[in-house]
Amino acid sequence: MKKLDYYIIVPYITLLFLGVLMVYSSSSFVALTNTQNSATYFRNQLIYITMGLAGLLFFYFLKTWLLKNKKILAYALGVMFFLLVVVLFAKKVNGASRWISLGVFNIQPVEVTKFILLWYTAYILSRKQYAIEKNWTQAVWPPFAVLFLVAVLVLLQPDAGSLVIIGVVMTIQVFSSGMPFRVGFASTAAFSGLLGIYIRAIYLFRDKMPGISEYRLERFEAFWSPFTLAEGAGMQLVNSYYALSRGGVLGVGLGRSVQKTGYLPEPHTDFILAIIGEELGLAGVFFLLSLLFFLIIRILYVGIKSKDTFSSLICIGVGTLLLIQSVINIGGVVGWLPISGVTLPFISYGGSSMIVLSCCIGLVLNVQKNSR
Numbered sequence: 001m002k003k004l005d006y007y008i009i010v011p012y013i014t015l016l017f018l019g020v021l022m023v024y025s026s027s028s029f030v031a032l033t034n035t036q037n038s039a040t041y042f043r044n045q046l047i048y049i050t051m052g053l054a055g056l057l058f059f060y061f062l063k064t065w066l067l068k069n070k071k072i073l074a075y076a077l078g079v080m081f082f083l084l085v086v087v088l089f090a091k092k093v094n095g096a097s098r099w100i101s102l103g104v105f106n107i108q109p110v111e112v113t114k115f116i117l118l119w120y121t122a123y124i125l126s127r128k129q130y131a132i133e134k135n136w137t138q139a140v141w142p143p144f145a146v147l148f149l150v151a152v153l154v155l156l157q158p159d160a161g162s163l164v165i166i167g168v169v170m171t172i173q174v175f176s177s178g179m180p181f182r183v184g185f186a187s188t189a190a191f192s193g194l195l196g197i198y199i200r201a202i203y204l205f206r207d208k209m210p211g212i213s214e215y216r217l218e219r220f221e222a223f224w225s226p227f228t229l230a231e232g233a234g235m236q237l238v239n240s241y242y243a244l245s246r247g248g249v250l251g252v253g254l255g256r257s258v259q260k261t262g263y264l265p266e267p268h269t270d271f272i273l274a275i276i277g278e279e280l281g282l283a284g285v286f287f288l289l290s291l292l293f294f295l296i297i298r299i300l301y302v303g304i305k306s307k308d309t310f311s312s313l314i315c316i317g318v319g320t321l322l323l324i325q326s327v328i329n330i331g332g333v334v335g336w337l338p339i340s341g342v343t344l345p346f347i348s349y350g351g352s353s354m355i356v357l358s359c360c361i362g363l364v365l366n367v368q369k370n371s372r
Contacts, residue, residue: 003368003369004060004365004369005298005302005364005365005368005369007294007298008295008298008299008302008361008364008365008368009361009365011291011292011294011295011298012295012346012358012361014291015288015291015292015295015345015346015347016049016052016346018288018291018347019045019346019347019348020042020045020046020049021254022268022272022275022276022279022347023041023042023045023268023272023347023348023349024039024041024042024045025254025255025257025260025275025279026257026260026267026268026272026275026276027040027041027042027260027267027268027349028042028255028260029260029261029262030260030267030268033262041268041349044349044351045349045354047351048350048351048354048355049354049358051351051354051355052354052355052357052358052359053358055355055356055358055359055362056358056359056361056362056365057362058359058362059359059362059363059365059366060362060365060366060369061366062362062366064310064311064366064370067119067123067310067363068123068126068310073119073120073123076116076119076120077116077120077146079112079116080109080112080113080116080117080150081149081153083100083107083109083112083113084109084110084113084150084153084154085153086100086109087099087100087109087157088153088156088157097157098110098157098159105351106351106352107352108350108352108353110154110157110159110162110166111162111352111353111355111356112352112356113150113154113162113166114162114165114166114169114321114356115356115359115360117143117146117147117150117166117169117170118169118170118173118314118317118318118321118360119314119363120143120146121143121169121170121173121174121313121317122173122310122313122314122317123310124142124143125139125140125143125173125174125177125309125313126177126308126309126310126313128140128177139177140174140177140179143170143173143174144170144174147166147167147170150163150166151163151166151167154166158216159341160216160340161328161340161341161342162342164324164328164340165321165324165325165328165342168320168324169317169320169321169324170317171187171188172316172317172320173313173316173317173320175187175188176312176313176316177309177313199220202217202220203220203224218232218233219233219338219339219340220338221233221234222234222236222237222338222339223237223335223337223338223339226238226241226335235265236264236265236266236270236271236339237332237335237339239259239263239264239265239274240259240264240271240274240333240334240335241335242259242263243257243258243259243264243271243274243275243277243278244274244277244278244333244334246258246259246278247277247278247279247280247281247282248281248282249281249282249283250280250281250282250283251277251278251279251280251281251283251284252278252279252281253279254279254280255279256279257275257278257279258278259274259275259278260275268348268349269343269348269349269350270329270332270333270339270341270342270343270348271332271333272344272347272348272349273285273288273329273330273333273344273347274333276288276347288347289326289330292322292326292345292346292347293323293326295322296319296322296323296326297319299315299318299319299322299364300315300316300319300320302315302364302367302368302371303315303316303318303319303364303367304316305371306367306371307371308367308370311367311370311371312367314363314364314367315364315367318360318361318363318364321357321360322345322357322360325342325343325344325345326344326345328340328342329342329343329344329348330344345357
């Protein structure tokens with residue numbers, strides 16, 4: 001325990017404390033309405049945090065050679081694909097099948113997928129370092145082949161936001177493994193250009209655009225003209241603006257949010273940052289995001305300093321996962337990006353995300369422990 005990295009564990013614990021406090025505040029009205037108990041989501045979040053801490057400790061004390069065991073990784077991939085197939089037959093919520101109900105607990109397979117693919121990519125690329133130097137195309141096709149299979153299953157749910165996160169994390173890991181810089185730069189520029197063309201095409205052709213569902217089109221419409229659709233698809237973003245505007249610099253006070261009382265849908269999950277902005281103001285948001293981004297920078301630093309390729313790619317993957325997920329969530333709350341349903345790490349209500357990300361922190365602490 002003397003080798004524990006306090007630059008990682010202290011921000012992590014602080015974020016958990018702030019998160020559970022804001023989950024209680026933001027969910028109290030919804031919980032009282034749905035379950036007649038204002039502390040329902042708060043109690044559940046405490047359980048998720050406890051399970052997350054258990055996962056963190058498990059991966060912190062886990063021997064590194066077990067993570068590099070080919071059979072264990074193969075079993076993990078098998079479980080991942082099994083869950084991704086099973087969830088397609090689960091009950092749909094808001095037009096999507098993303099959760100497997102276990103009675104008292106719901107599993108979101110895509111969160112487990114993030115962790116296993118991050119692990120798999122680090123393993124496979126660390127084993128192919130010589131091949132990457134000689135012929136990088138042959139070395140990097142296995143992770144992208146697995147990514148293609150995962151993409152098909154995730155899009156069937158559908159969950160485009162999570163797929164973007166998974167794709168970016170794996171791509172950054174591949175670029176960090178020794179691929180020539182020009183190839184990485186050209187690939188990134190090409191992908192960004194195609195994505196821009198795709199979004200522009202949706203804007204021009206709207207419902208005539210092939211392959212675009214009505215639900216996804218509404219998300220883009222709400223992104224472009226939220227106040228025009230304030231009574232429908234734009235409701236979340238408009239009420240997020242109201243919450244942030246009302247909070248000002250110092251906020252209206254903890255527990256005094258108006259938007260959480262039936263105006264802002266799901267205030268304790270995707271849009272918890274808007275409630276934080278309303279109650280704690282810009283100062284509270286800045287403090288919270290400073291902690292989160294300090295944690296991300298520290299994780300990336302540990303990865304860069306690590307002399308073991310597998311450990312380095314694990315840390316780079318975890319840091320990228322936290323960064324991309326945070327950017328997508330924040331972008332949706334402030335209207336910079338379309339709303340995607342992605343949670344804010346360690347702050348938003350949710351079990352699968354909390355447990356998986358805590359396990360990721362445990363992996364990073366394990367890497368740092370071995371480095372020391």
